[in-house]
Amino acid sequence: MNDEPRPRKTLSLKPGVVLTRPLGPEPLTPIKTSRPARLPKPPKPTPPPPQIFGWKCKPCGQGFDLPVDAPEDQDVRCPSCNARVGKVGDFSMDPPPNRLRARRVKAEL
Ligand SMILES: [Zn+2]
Incomplete structure (x- = not known):
């Protein structure tokens, strides 16, 4: 009987598979x-x-x-023009008070 231990086969990639690209200039591909x-x-x-x-300043x-x-x-x-046109509360009044120095402009969509 042959008791000689068989050499263990090491895991390897398939023969013939080359992982690295061979050195050299890349082949020119026609454009x-x-x-x-x-x-x-x-x-x-x-x-x-x-x-x-929503509003327009009356002075400017x-x-x-x-x-x-x-x-x-x-x-x-x-x-x-930094003119004080009124208070925030004045703008929600309907009609707006005379002291309001801005007039409502219609929002056009
Ligand atoms: Zn103004």
Whole structure:
């Protein structure tokens, strides 16, 4: 009987499989010079919606929005001419009081 221990087979990759690319310049691949198909036009970026002003300053005509979450007794000033146009509470009155130096402008959508 042959008691000679057989050499243990070490796990190895399949013979013939080369993991590393052989050194050398990469083979040049011919570049197709045919014209690419016409690319579809990228969609136009939608312009931002026009700013809607709820109020207009009477002295200068600048539109502005009321400050959000402002207390009713807070002064509202025109962002353009800095005129004090009224208090936040005045703007919620209907009709607006005469002391209000701003007029309501219709929001156009
Ligand atoms: Zn103003």
